Amino acid sequence: MHFEFPVTTRLYTEIYTPESTAEDLPIIFTRTPYGVRTANSSYGDYRLKGAYKTLAEEKYIFVFQDMRGKYNSEGKYALLRPILDTSPTNESTDAFDTMDWLISNIPHNNGKIGMTGNSYNSWLAAMALINPHPALAAVNLQGTPADLYIGDDFYHQGAFRLSPSFGYAIIEHEQRGFKFENNDAYQWFLERGSLENINSAEFLNKENPYWNDFMAHLNYDEFWKTRSITSYLKNTTVPTLNVVGWWDDQDFYGSLKIYEQLEKHDSLNLNNLVAGPWYHAGWEDPDDYYKQIHLGGSVSTYYLTEIQAPWFKYHLKNEGDFSQAEATVYRTGKNQWENFSEWPQKENISPVKWYLNQGFKLSLDKPTVSNSYSSYISDPKNPVPYMEGTVPGFWQRGSLGWKADNQSVFTNRGDVLTWVSEPLTEDVDISGSIKMKLCASTSGTDCDWVVKLIDVFPSNYNPEIENTKYDMDDFQMLIADEVIRAKYRNDLSSPEPVNPNQIIEYKIDLLSKSHRFKKGHRIMIHIQSSWFPLIDMNPQKFIDIGKAKPHDYKRATQKIYHSEMNASYIELPTMKKPPKKK
Structure with a gap:
């Protein structure tokens, strides 16, 4: 059944x-911005036959609602409406009022409500935690944005996520996807020459409010801060299951940070984490491969049937003796679920530094030479693509699977430097936070630094022994990655120029992962200064990038230092080996 419930602003709801x-x-x-019912689709039918199928078999009452101002709901829509808005209503109050109505008006309900969803839907569920309704008994957050500037959809550490943001602005404003010529977003953005040229009559008519907001708020100002949900999650009173995908290219940061924020107040042990080998929303994909990467079975099916379903059943129906570990984490490489008492893992972990050395060697030995560096030219007219082959628009399959691409396709470029270890003589297991200290200089007054942590497979990889159907000889598997914009190195709110050719120490947080580098594999680092068009091209000049002209974009000489005084290294949270038996 479906109906519109009679409140001051009617929000379209189906039951x-x-x-x-x-x-x-x-x-x-x-709750969703994606349309509960359109002329061609039913969101409820789609979810109940897909991701919610296991839950539907357990028998629940399912409610789907268009958020305020979207599709069939009344009111004015705001993208991730500020939590402290001047209006007395926001997504938190809408959720509370809806739950109040549902409990009072739906017959044969047991007085308990659970919320779930992924991406924007998950953010809406997280909003209900700010002032939870008494009936709210469980919240399952999946791929949740927390701060769209620091590390989620639209910016990463001050670097503008061009293709995702442009595409999203078009979809939100015009209810359509943008058609790139020859489906080649890389070439299309490159030919525009600057962000200012994108905001022209031909493309956005300078009337797209979402794009205009992106251009008006290039720094971390109040616009972004009021949309950061972590500041408002002060209590943990509702059981919350946070789901994270290791290869989530949209909201990996947010999913981890919301868990960490709730954990600060979790005296009742209600807050838990599940982290698996998934892309964004990949926890709904039953495949046992992520493109060529073998996952050792259908990890998503395990999550849906062995974790999510019994978790809801326990908290909403008081059935079963389900006990959820603090953190249930999938170790890639080993392809195995493991339970931890905390996350990031600290117990039995040693932070081990792998140093960049001369000859592009990565080793445990700290450099002893002086004034040693490697250099490359970063050219805004020839940026490094973020995925192999033709790069489609981010929302036209440019977001699917690129983190599973073989990263070796980028190593033949002169503007991607790589450091690699010798083949490992034993397995190296990492679990926890990954940090990079990068000592570097640029000939410009601003630039970007992109760091990737890679697992290099051996040349004699045997698919039969590894139980996989793909030949993975010398495959370079992306484990962790991040970008920072140099002018925000000290403060995301107050950019400052870089002194040309000055050696600066950058601290780069690659967040947390759990992975096994197998014996015979090698550990590799990629460093580059562009990642296009996932990230907009930096002019490599200290300037308001939203107003930069094509002639402002300059080539720059980038230097990575690996000397005794200026040692660059990646710090891996390495699990300690048990003592060998005598």
């Missing part, structure tokens, strides 16, 4: 109940 049941049932509630 699905089991055909026949004598028992009172809990409610699973999803």
Whole structure:
């Protein structure tokens, strides 16, 4: 059944109940900006036959709602509406008022509500945690944005995520996807020459409010701070299951940070983490491969049937003796689920530094030479692509699977420097936070630094022994990555120029991962200064990039230092080996 419930602003809502049941049932509630019902689709039918199928078999009342101002709901829409808005209503109050109505008006409910969803839907569920309704008994967050400037959809550490942001602005404003000529977003953005040229009559008519907001708020100002949800999550009173995908290219940062924020107040042990080998929303994909990367079985099926379903059943129906570990984490490379008492893992972990050395060697030995560096030219007219082959628009399949690409395709470029270890003589297991100290200089007054941590497979890889259907000889598997914009190195709110050719120490947080570098594999680091058009091209000149002209974009000489006084290294959270038996 579906209906519009009578409140001051009517929010379109559909309710699905089991055909026949004598028992009172809990409610699973999803709020969405994606359209509950359109002329061609039913969101409820789509979810119940797909990602919610296991839950539907357990019998719940399902509720789907268009958020304020979207599709069939009344009111004014705001992209990630500020939490402290001047209006008395926001997504938190809308969730509370809806739950109040549902409990009072849906027959045969048991008085308990659970919320779930991924991406924007998950952010809406997280908003309900700010002032939770008494009936809210469980919240399953999946791929949740937390701060769109620091590390989620639109910016990363001050670097503008061009293709995702442009595409999203078009979709939100015009309800359509942008058609790139020859489906080649890389070439299309490159030919525009600057961000200012993109905001022209031909493309955006200078009337797209979302794009205009991106250009008006290039620094971390109040516009972004009021949209950062972590500042408002002060209490943990509702059981919350946070789901993170290791290869989530949209909201990996947010998913981890919301878990960490809730954990600060979790005296009742209600906050838990599940981290798996997934792209954004990949926890709904039953495949046992991520492109060529073998996952050792359907990891998503395990999550949906062995974690999510019994977790909801326990908290909403008081059934089962389900006990969730603090952190249930999938170790890639080893292809195995593991339980931890905390995350990031600290117990039994040693931070081990792998140093960049002369000859592009990565080793445990700290450099002893003086004034040693490697250099490359970063050219805005020839930026490094973020994925192999033709690069489509981010929302036209440019977001699917690129983190599983073989990174070796980029190593034949002169503007991608790589450091690699010798083949490992034993397995190296990492679990926890990965940090990079980069000592570097640029001939310009601003630039970007992109760091990738890579697992290099051996040349004699045997698919039969590894139980995989793909030949992975010398495959370079992306484990962790991040970008920073140099002018924000000290403060995201107050950019400052870089002194040309001055050696600066950059601290880069690659967040946390769990992975096994197998015996015979090698550990590799990639360093580059462009990642296009995932990240906009830096003019390599201290300037308001939104107003930069094509002639402002300059080539720059980048130097990576690996000397005794200026040692660059990546710090890996390495699991300690048990003592060998005598």
